[in-house]
Amino acid sequence: MDQHTVTFRPGGQTAKVSDCTTILEAATQAGIHIPNSCGGEGSCGKCKVIVHSGEVFAPETPTLDAEKRAAGYVLACQAMVEDDLIVECPSQTDRPEILIGRVDTGEDSEENLPDVPIEHVSREIDTRTHDIPLVVSLNLYLPKPSVDDNLDDLSRLYREIRQQLPLHHLNISLEMLRDLGQRLRKSDWRVNALIGQCNGTAPILSLDKLDAGDDASPPYYGLAVDVGTTTVVCHLIRLENGESVDVAARLNSQGAYGDDVISRILYTTNHGAGLKTLQDAIVTDINELIQEMCARQGIHEADIVAASIAGNATMTHLLLGIDPSHIRQEPYVATANFMPVIEGRDIGLAVRPNALLHSAPGVASYVGGDTTAGVLACGMANKSELSLFIDIGTNGEIVLGNSEWLICCCCSCGPAFEGSGVRFGMRAAQGAIQRAHIRLPEIDVETIGNVPPRGICGTGMIDLLAEMLKAGVLDRSGRFQKDSCPSRFREGEDGCEFILTPATISGDTEIVLTQADVNTLLRSKAAVYAGVSVLVEQMGIAWEDIAQIYVAGGFGNHLDITKSIQIGLLPDLPVEKYQFIGNSSVTGARQLLLSSQARRFVTEIAKKMTYLELSANNMFMEHFMSAMFLPHTDLSRFPSVMLI
């Protein structure tokens, strides 16, 4: 088959591909992310590129008009390479690289674990409470065998371990057993053992000689990973004291194959090696985060001996390489909600090959480990009073309940608050606008790290919506009011644009918010509010009965609750009842890494939680449509928001 070279502008990256490869596939091979939210179906029209030279086979598509086609535009997911090509990616030109950039973890780190009461983890691992991490490191000083104490080597090892920790079902591999006698004697009976907690057994993962006089345990690390549909966040944690020593985050590069879980599942079913492609993408993402942190901390990958993963059902299936297709098909059943503990090498993670990997359990196809981890983290499941948990991500998960019962639902919010799908959206990283103050014609913005703005993060978008509404830039239906400040408006490719910060001579980026962006945000906030309303009203609960509301989401450092209420994202309840807990999924994952009690408790949470299917609920659409207004069509739901 003929090989062709595809060169991409403006970056100049190239890919060598054979006939009938799509430009999108070539771009992915060249390491370029072309936005695309339909999973290569040719329906979203976001992957427009311009072919400057060379032949392609490009079927006609309704998402490109004649004018665009004449100008050389094709859809990257549909156009087949038939020749050497030079392709321009407009998305690379007008979308800053920050969208797939990483978090700078300078002094002003934005991914610190939020200050959440941690219910299950004592910072010093207290072995007396038998609350131990997924992998525990023990220094063992075995008495030498003698005529009086002539226990065999393995039993001697187990006896010593059990004196320190009451571990059941200790287990050792044959390979290690063959070497055990030599190893204990060569170490002069002083060894460090790594012992895991794996599917009901406690396997010994390693035995290393302890040098005489060295009582300090070697430093071992674990990972707490939030595998989000849009964002992946990874904490590096010292296992002996639970300290989070580093954090790294990036966009999930599966995004090149679809914005949401459905289009990713479709990708696995419609492409021969689709599942492998998506698994490789997420494993590579996590590995790069690991390598980044290891390099920064000067540690070896092999020192990472445990990992705890929290992700929704689809993300967990894809990471483990399990076919997710049944999640999408009626009656929407996943392969497994409770995943077994596996070894790092099973999926090619850049950690010690036999490091253990625990996945937070799911409840239903659309309520996964990220939710159970979040419920664990906020502690609502061991309080008698009624709490509401709202996790705002690509999927919004909402949980209502207390220590006796839990009910949850899930609604699709889209990736807007996580920085995708909005022209200048970005993750909560350096340079993201997180607050705004509008007093027309002046607009003051505050960025993370107080550096020149590069984009807008989720909390910034919430802030902006509220400010623009207040300043009359938007009316209550979310439409731009050009007469409010004509100089800040202009017509752009996607319709009307509002200029937040102008380009400056010093090279600052111009940042705009388009009408399409506002509409996207309106849909996202309406989905969250509708999900909450249906759940609360379905249970026949009065809003006032809710004692505490935990708002989670990795979209910024500070969430202004008052402004969230003003735009109708959150229900109009007293601000004191709210607590913003940040990325609760990764907080929960950390607890699961460090605490066997947490691992038991999360299983209980997952089993106890009832799932309310919104697609089978005719009220959701009604609520959603009413919520497509600022704050809401039914103003009586928002008495604190001053109106009329």
Add this chain to the structure above:
Amino acid sequence: MPVQRVVQRWSGSVNVVTVGPENASLQLGGQTSLPFLYDEGELPNPPRIAMEVYDKVPEGWPAPLLEALGDVVHDPVAWAQKCVQQWQADMICLRLIRPSEEEVSLDSVAQLARAIQDAAGVPLIIWGTGEGDLDNELLPQCSQALRGSRCLLGVAKQENYKTLAATCIADGHSVIAESPIDINICKQVNILLSEMDLPLDRILIYPANGALGYGFEYAYSIMERTRLAALGGDRMMAMPLLAVVGAEVYRAKESKATEEEAPEWGALGPRIVAWETCTAVGYLQAGADVVTLCHPEAVETVRAFVKELVGKQ
């Protein structure tokens, strides 16, 4: 066994909108019960019939309609006068199409509206071309020319309402608020208008209804839900309702196909009268306070229908 009568009492009421010049004003709305249920509440103002008058004869109008209206169709002022004097229209609905099709001075359109108001002497509805930018220039001119006549000007939509609302506030007119057969957007437009300080009793709801056979049931249920919300006490839904009948009926193929083309449908003449009548009567049952009609015979039948039901109080 005696059967106890169940009577539904409502907490809310429909706003009263006053239209027309001082000497010829009408009130719309004011109900405290569902349509024609005189035992359950007050229905102070009967539904009104507005006759549609155009600044230019619409293309494709059926011959029997043109015949029924006569030569006046080429003179909007005479047309409006005849509607009132001969066919006893309660109101006139002037629908503007000429400005979007040919070069006309906006001032001449405003003068035409003024002349119609003066000749007809009943409350006037002025319906814009439907082109947002054009209407934003045209309707303020008409509004100024008719200052003090308390007309109904339309239409305001979610994406274009500010100019119309501002001009109506300034000149004392009321606004027809359109929503695309959508109960949420209906309310949202009303909120947007009221946030511009347009009083709630100067808004009419137009749910973008179709003719019989063109989403009739859908519009019917939306109107019914709107009215139930009003009676339930929702102030933002308590506006009188307006249903367009003539303009919608004459877009339907049933009002165009001749008897030769569709013999199973019968003669075109009676068919168009029946189509207008049935559409209007249906929407009156749903709660319409104003229906706009074209055909004089349909006007007569619908008036008789209203009189019959109103007479039963």
